[in-house]
Amino acid sequence: MLEYNGIHYQTHPEVYEPAEDTFLFAENLQVERRDRVLEIGTGTGIIAIITSKKCRTVTATDVNPHAIDCTLKNIITNKSFNVELRKGDLFEPVQEEKFDLILFNTPYLPTGEDEKVDDELDAAWDGGANGREVIDRFLEGLEDHLNPGGKVQLVQSSLSDIDKTIEKLSEIGLDASVTAREKFFFEEVVVITGMPKS
Numbered sequence: 076m077l078e079y080n081g082i083h084y085q086t087h088p089e090v091y092e093p094a095e096d097t098f099l100f101a102e103n104l105q106v107e108r109r110d111r112v113l114e115i116g117t118g119t120g121i122i123a124i125i126t127s128k129k130c131r132t133v134t135a136t137d138v139n140p141h142a143i144d145c146t147l148k149n150i151i152t153n154k155s156f157n158v159e160l161r162k163g164d165l166f167e168p169v170q171e172e173k174f175d176l177i178l179f180n181t182p183y184l185p186t187g188e189d190e191k192v193d194d195e196l197d198a199a200w201d202g203g204a205n206g207r208e209v210i211d212r213f214l215e216g217l218e219d220h221l222n223p224g225g226k227v228q229l230v231q232s233s234l235s236d237i238d239k240t241i242e243k244l245s246e247i248g249l250d251a252s253v254t255a256r257e258k259f260f261f262e263e264v265v266v267i268t269g270m271p272k273s
């Protein structure tokens with residue numbers, strides 16, 4: 076069992092283990108007590124569990140079935156009973172639903188065909204050839220799932236075109252900027268926050 080800021084969690088060999096990007100996200104969440112939150116790509120569920128302590132409800136999703144199992148165990152350990160879990164691709168598990176805050180630590184690494192790994196863990200970082208395959212699909216579906224006045228926060232890398240994400244968020248009427256950043260050896264990892272334009 077691992078521990079982060081009072082959250083006790085277990086991992087699984089085919090689930091993304093919380094790392095520097097997870098902790099950067101955790102430290103820069105902009106959650107409000109009244110929020111209904113969606114977290115896409117929950118992994119071990121650590122972001123959903125932290126968020127659930129500060130808001131009304133969290134719906135947490137992942138394409139990886141091992142992530143759903145792992146998160147369920149972590150929800151029970153941390154008694155985070157306002158987290159609801161669903162398995163599926165991006166917004167597919169939340170069809171007609173809308174949220175006040177949508178969170179996603181995206182699979183943001185540019186990944187060549189020869190770099191893919193043949194298990195569920197691949198989905199944790201595989202952003203396709205330009206690193207934007209999942210990010211762009213996410214941004215296309217986002218507007219339909221935000222309540223009026225809703226916000227989005229996502230994590231990505233400088234390797235997958237930060238300006239393009241900010242531009243696309245602006246196109247759907249959000250005021251977007253980098254709200255946290257951390258440099259690593261070959262990239263910068265950022266949290267991008269999109270707020271309603273005032």
Ligand SMILES: C[S@@+](CC[C@H](N)C(=O)[O-])C[C@H]1O[C@@H](n2cnc3c(N)ncnc32)[C@H](O)[C@@H]1O
Nearest residue numbers: 091097116117118137138139164165180198199
């Ligand atoms: C970088 S990991 C982040 C995990 C966790 N939120 C964290 O911060 O530690 C990305 C997660 O997104 C999931 N994922 C990737 N593509 C997805 C998609 N199209 N729909 C839903 N989840 C997806 C992966 O399985 C993985 O758990």
